[in-house]
Amino acid sequence: MNPFVDMVRFTPNEKRYYRNSIAPGLAFLAAMAGVAFLVRSFRDEWHFEVLAGLALLPVLPMVWIIKVYIDYFRDCDEWEKLIEIYGIAIGVLLVGMGYFALGLLGLFKLVVLDGTLLAYCMLPAVMLVYSLGKVVGRWRHG
Amino acid sequence: MRNLIRERREAMGWSQAELAERLAVSRQTVNAIETGKYDPSLPLAFKLARLFGEPIEALFDDAA
Numbered sequence: 001m002n003p004f005v006d007m008v009r010f011t012p013n014e015k016r017y018y019r020n021s022i023a024p025g026l027a028f029l030a031a032m033a034g035v036a037f038l039v040r041s042f043r044d045e046w047h048f049e050v051l052a053g054l055a056l057l058p059v060l061p062m063v064w065i066i067k068v069y070i071d072y073f074r075d076c077d078e079w080e081k082l083i084e085i086y087g088i089a090i091g092v093l094l095v096g097m098g099y100f101a102l103g104l105l106g107l108f109k110l111v112v113l114d115g116t117l118l119a120y121c122m123l124p125a126v127m128l129v130y131s132l133g134k135v136v137g138r139w140r141h142g
Numbered sequence: 143m144r145n146l147i148r149e150r151r152e153a154m155g156w157s158q159a160e161l162a163e164r165l166a167v168s169r170q171t172v173n174a175i176e177t178g179k180y181d182p183s184l185p186l187a188f189k190l191a192r193l194f195g196e197p198i199e200a201l202f203d204d205a206a
Contacts (some may be wrong), residue, residue, distance in 0.1 A: 011170055077171050078167070079180050080168060129151070142173070142179060
């Protein structure tokens with residue numbers, strides 16, 4: 001089997017995980033679109049508590065995705081778990097370091113940071129680097 | 143760690159996927175073990191030894 005192809009080829013467990021992630025992923029997109037529309041439309045009419053609750057609705061499909069991931073991780077065999085841990089460690093550490101570096105630049109007032117954007121981008125950034133970390137793990141141990 | 147998993151598997155006429163199914167692991171896991179990039183846990187090493195009917199030390203060599 002070609003090792004380079006194997007680095008990016010999904011295991012049956014991974015295929016199941018990505019398949020199971022489609023529904024919560026679509027729910028997240030729908031929730032984001034719906035919430036953006038409702039909050040913009042009723043910002044001046046509805047109470048803050050209602051708007052805040054509404055704005056947090058997209059968290060629910062994200063929790064669903066995390067549940068799907070936990071189920072996937074539980075079904076991983078020992079080598080797959082090693083690769084997952086590689087991905088998670090690299091994702092969290094690199095993104096954490098990037099945020100720390102940005103924080104230093106902000107602290108010394110060398111750049112103006114948009115905290116909202118940074119907070120919103122953290123999880124997607126971790127997910128993206130996690131995927132790259134898995135390729136690194138497979139390259140080293142695959 | 144060097145091992146003789148590939149040789150034993152081929153002697154049995156099994157593909158990586160078939161061996162993976164017998165071990166209840168992914169084919170990629172079998173490939174990683176065969177290429178020496180991943181050392182299996184003790185339970186998986188015992189499973190391999192039982193499957194091939196040989197002691198663990200006949201399959202794995204930590205001298206290299």
